[in-house]
Amino acid sequence: MSTKQNSKPIEIKISTVVAVSAILRTADLETLDATLKKTTGGAPDYFDNDLVVIDVSAIDFSGTAIDWSALTSLFSSYSLNPVAVRGAPPELEHQIVAHGMSIDTLAPQRQEASSEETGAAPAPVIAPPPASTPAPAPVQQSPEVHSPVAAAVPAMIIDSPVRAGQRIYARGCDLIVNAIVNNGAELIADGSIHVYAPLRGRALAGASGNAEARIFTLSMEAELVSIAGIYRTFDGGLPKDLAKQPAQVRLQGDRIDVLSIRA
Structure with missing residues (x-):
């Protein structure tokens, strides 16, 4: 069977692939297994064959070996x-590749992300002035006050319903959906997620580690929500005062809160 004229047997294009991040602080398999069981609550479909990047930057490899x-x-x-795998020593890279995984080197925000996940604010770095530099003379401030101007934040806007099995990822921006998000659909954004309709699928905001991201919807009916990798499911249903009501989802420390946004 021949291909049509001018058609290519294969085309390679850049595609968006979303992966969750698993940050390991131990290599003990029993401990990891117990933690995953607690996280998923024993639900076999808690994760839906998601891709995962294993972050081992917090492990001390001087006395630890990983059974990949x-x-x-x-x-x-x-x-x-x-x-x-992210954060592995260079001498282990051949082992990682041999087990079918690649080396993820895009981790400039690792320290900041770890602080957000633990709920602790990152320690500020204050550089003292050089000893040879005299203290500057006080400058009289003008009484005129200028309000700070917020930088424009890009957003991806979706106007059509999001069907079951669809996955939409807003890379580096907020996601705005002006139609229903059906059960089995998945919304992912590095920023916040706004759904001006019923939200019945999965919504994962702050996918790149932004713990300040939030999820907003006019009708809270989600199967699962996540902020910066912290998940919460609603197998037992939502509280009556929140179900099918305008609500927001935010991260408080390591806890996902769902709050009413009714006037």
Whole structure:
């Protein structure tokens, strides 16, 4: 069978692939297994064959060895598919590649993200002035007050319903949806998510680690919500005062809060 004229048998294009981040602070498999069980609550479909980047930057490798085969098998048993490792020492990269994973080197915000996940504010760095520099003379401030101007934040806007099985990712921006998000659909944004209609699927805001991101909807009916990698499901249903009502989702420390936004 021949292909049509001017058509290519294969085309390679840049595609957006979203992966969750699993930040390990131990390599002990029993501890990791117990933590995953607690996180998922035993729900077999808590993760939906999501891709996962394993972050090992917090592990002290001077006295720790990782069984990569057992580790990837553990994640696979929870429907997580390891695709890359972040923060590993260079001498371990050949082992990682041999187990079918790539090396993720895009981690400039690792320290900041860790602080957000633990709820602690990152320590500020204050540089003292050089000893040879005299103290500047006081400058009289003008009584005129200028209000700060907020930088424009880009957003992806979706006007059509999001069907079951669809996954929409707003990379580096907010996501605005002006139609219903059906069960089985998934919204992902590095910023906040705004749904001006019923939200019945999964919504994951702050996907790149932004703990200040939020989720807003005019009708809260979500299956799962997440802020900066912290998840919350609603298998037992939402409280009556929040179900099918305008609501927002935000991260408080390591806890997901769902709050009413009614006037």
